[in-house]
Amino acid sequence: MRSFSIHVGRLFGVEVRLHLTFLILPLFVFWTEYNANHIASGPRDLALVGIVLACVGAHEVAHMLVARRAGLIPKAVILLPLSGVTVFDESHVQPPQSGAAVWQRDVRIALTGPLVNLVFALLAAGVISLTVPGAKLWEWPFLQPSNLPRSLVWANLYLAGVNLLPAYPLDGGRVLRAYFARSIDPAAATRRAVSISHAIAMILMVAGLFSNAWLTMVGVIIFSAAQLEERAVIFQSVLDNVRLEEVMLTDFATLSPADTLEDALEKAVHSLQDDFPVVRGSDMVGVISRQRILEALRMEGNGYVQAVMNKIFEVSVRQESLATAFRKLTSRNLSIIPVVEDQRLVGIITLQNLMHSMALLAESRKLRRDESNS
Numbered sequence: 001m002r003s004f005s006i007h008v009g010r011l012f013g014v015e016v017r018l019h020l021t022f023l024i025l026p027l028f029v030f031w032t033e034y035n036a037n038h039i040a041s042g043p044r045d046l047a048l049v050g051i052v053l054a055c056v057g058a059h060e061v062a063h064m065l066v067a068r069r070a071g072l073i074p075k076a077v078i079l080l081p082l083s084g085v086t087v088f089d090e091s092h093v094q095p096p097q098s099g100a101a102v103w104q105r106d107v108r109i110a111l112t113g114p115l116v117n118l119v120f121a122l123l124a125a126g127v128i129s130l131t132v133p134g135a136k137l138w139e140w141p142f143l144q145p146s147n148l149p150r151s152l153v154w155a156n157l158y159l160a161g162v163n164l165l166p167a168y169p170l171d172g173g174r175v176l177r178a179y180f181a182r183s184i185d186p187a188a189a190t191r192r193a194v195s196i197s198h199a200i201a202m203i204l205m206v207a208g209l210f211s212n213a214w215l216t217m218v219g220v221i222i223f224s225a226a227q228l229e230e231r232a233v234i235f236q237s238v239l240d241n242v243r244l245e246e247v248m249l250t251d252f253a254t255l256s257p258a259d260t261l262e263d264a265l266e267k268a269v270h271s272l273q274d275d276f277p278v279v280r281g282s283d284m285v286g287v288i289s290r291q292r293i294l295e296a297l298r299m300e301g302n303g304y305v306q307a308v309m310n311k312i313f314e315v316s317v318r319q320e321s322l323a324t325a326f327r328k329l330t331s332r333n334l335s336i337i338p339v340v341e342d343q344r345l346v347g348i349i350t351l352q353n354l355m356h357s358m359a360l361l362a363e364s365r366k367l368r369r370d371e372s373n374s
């Protein structure tokens with residue numbers, strides 16, 4: 001989701017990104033306008049896109065401010081034509097609170113967005129009907145570049161309406177998920193909300209074929225957004241529930257600090273490992289990568305592993321979760337974590353092996369779930 005968006009600025013200290021689908025919106029408006037009237041006004045079309053953007057922005061800022069008051073730290077917000085996605089800073093996520101507090105908080109955060117759009121629509125309608133006599137607020141089409149005041153009112157109403165659909169990850173779906181999460185665990189609650197969301201998306205897509213192309217588009221967006229969320233949930237549950245002993249490599253090569261770099265390279269050639277623990281007797285004394293061995297040989301010629309190995313490293317124990325290991329690897333830019341027990345090296349975790357095993361575990365969990373569902 002993040003990779004398809006561009007940075008546009010900061011608001012209240014939070015990074016604001018624009019999803020690339022937003023760039024299609026001006027073209028779509030221009031095209032529909034031209035098809036309907038055979039004329040199109042660039043500036044007015046852009047103004048309409050600007051109005052939609054402002055309404056989505058207000059909606060997301062509302063979510064963000066309530067989330068922040070509840071103690072969550074928003075890192076970035078990605079604006080889509082339909083709604084937005086707030087990315088929270090995961091390194092600061094608080095320990096899970098009691099169930100009741102969490103679902104009430106989620107409902108409050110979710111409902112604030114549509115509520116703000118409703119309030120804006122009412123305010124705008126009030127002001128416009130007093131000041132713009134020819135606005136004709138109830139005339140079709142509601143969103144039209146030639147009538148921007150009316151579009152302002154209806155953009156807000158549409159946003160509130162669409163986001164209240166019980167289609168996760170839209171706000172209505174988030175409320176539904178929070179409701180499920182009262183009685184079942186969060187991952188299962190997400191899955192249930194996602195299946196309902198998929199059904200709604202299907203109905204919209206099919207309905208759109210017989211009426212308005214916009215419905216199909218909304219359906220497609222909901223479908224893919226729901227799928228993304230589900231994947232993130234599976235990934236997170238693997239991270240939280242799998243212990244290092246389940247995925248660590250137990251069959252691995254080690255080096256000795258007294259090995260020469262040429263010996264080390266010779267060993268590296270016969271191993272699939274990119275990173276090696278350096279062990280003296282039974283003590284872990286350092287780590288070294290294949291890359292580092294090559295560099296040292298190229299720059300300084302042959303020498304000892306002792307001199308070029310990395311003496312600063314993190315160790316983990318068997319029972320730690322994948323999430324902890326993953327954080328250690330990424331936050332310190334490490335590529336290997338030795339797993340020790342009573343000071344003895346019992347396994348290694350490398351970024352490479354973690355990626356492989358996580359994909360495998362996610363897949364096997366999905367298979368097991370499909371089996372239990374059928």
Ligand SMILES: [Zn+2]
Nearest residue numbers: 083113163171
């Ligand atoms: Zn929302």
